[in-house]
Amino acid sequence: MTTSIQDTVEARLRDAAPAVEVLLAEVVSGGTLRVVIDHPDGVTLDLCAEVTHHLGELREQYAIEVSSPGTERPLVKPEHFRRYVGRRVRVRTREPLDGVGTRPRRSFSGELVGADDVAVTLAADDGMVTVPYAGIHRSNLIEE
Known part of the structure; x- marks a missing residue:
């Protein structure tokens, strides 16, 4: 069974940051892992840094970019x-x-x-x- 990058990111954050919702996780050009998150209290720079820290093992494979959904929020699920x-x-x-x-x-x-x-x-x-x-x-x- 193959696991998508979305599943991998969600699994890593499930216990470490349970209030964080992973809206989108995708590998984009140049080996960058783009992760779009949301949180009931909003997304701050500190939260983005915390999520990046929790994805430590993935930082060995990818450059990681964590951001808020913005006005054109991705719809995945x-x-x-x-x-x-x-x-x-x-x-x-x-x-x-x-x-x-x-x-x-x-x-x-x-x-x-x-x-x-x-x-x-x-x-x-x-x-x-x-x-x-x-x-x-x-x-x-x-x-x-």
């Missing part, structure tokens, strides 16, 4: 999507989707109108689109 139903989002898919608008495409923006355990539904500019979580490459809130 079903509970993230459910929390923001009614807000504007952008969803980029792994493969182009047919049957939405005039041509197959990978990027959709619109109001998030539904999120269950299997898929998200958007009221996109040119119609309703439902995207299974497995087909989502990246997604985030859009600043309103």
Whole structure:
């Protein structure tokens, strides 16, 4: 069984910093591990430093970048999507989707109108689109 970097980071922080929510953990160009976190009391520079410290073993493999979600908060898990139903989002898919608008495409923006355990539904500019979580490459809130 392979473990994603997201799972690895969450496991390292589960006991060390249980109030920290890992919104996104991904390896980006140049071997940088980008970690986006949230916390009920907000994200401070001290919290980012603490999280970096807890990821000590990973610092041997990656340059680590820890930050707050900002206004264009990433949406990764079903509970993230459910929390923001009614807000504007952008969803980029792994493969182009047919049957939405005039041509197959990978990027959709619109109001998030539904999120269950299997898929998200958007009221996109040119119609309703439902995207299974497995087909989502990246997604985030859009600043309103």
